[in-house]
Amino acid sequence: MSPIELNKRQEEILRIVKGNGPITGEQIAERLSLTRATLRPDLAILTMAGFLDARPRVGYFYSGKKPGQDVAVTMNKMKVKDFQSIPVVVREDMSVYDAISQMFLEDVGTLFVVDKKSCLTGVLSRKDLLRTSLGGQNLAAMPVHIIMTRMPNITYCLKTDSLIQAAKRLINQQIDALPVVQEHEDGFKVVGRLTKTNITKAFLSLSENHEL
Secondary structure, three states, X not given: OOOOXXXXXXXXXXXXXXXXXXXXXXXXXXXXXXXXXXXXXXXXXXXXXXXXXXXXXXXXXXXXXXXXXXXXXXXXXXEHHHXXXXXXXXXXXOEHHHHHHHHHHHOOOEEEEEOOOOEEEXXXXXXXXXXXXXXXXXXXOOEHHHOOXXXXXXXXEEOOOEHHHHHHHHHHHOOOEXXXXXXXXXXXXXXXXXXXXXXXXXXXXXXXXXXX
16 A cells, blocks of 8 residues: 555644553544544544554554555455345346336446346446437337346456455446346346445445544
């Protein structure tokens, strides 16, 4: 991880914690004549970067570790299963018109398509549906299996995958969501979805978990 450049207030917080830790956020704020709310972002950054450690009902103390070490370890322990959300699944024979309606009703950007055995066969994105709707075709008569992205060209993840692995797949493939699947004798069963929003919430939880 690249070195993090600290501002003057963050350097002062480190100096206070080094000399007085463990020390609570309220005590740090009092020494700096600031409110606890004002310091919260700085404390979160210092904790996530590995400069500080925190213990509930004890306070902050200097970790003595390299910047980024703690957060890197924590992030690698975060699993897909802990942050995935409910998937929106449609059948292969659903019309494109109904798929567009379903996407808007569910307020999602990706639909997962399954066969009669409820196994994953395709993925539908907003771009897929928009591109088709601009073609002047009869959307009510066109099944989604004609326009969907098919296996094996679908990027997916497992519940046991690390969140870092899943985030890299989202970025590398430039997609908005991954189906979370479970292996089955007939194929892959869709058991969840992982989106960029899930990833963002997970990483924000890193700082929230360290707040005192």
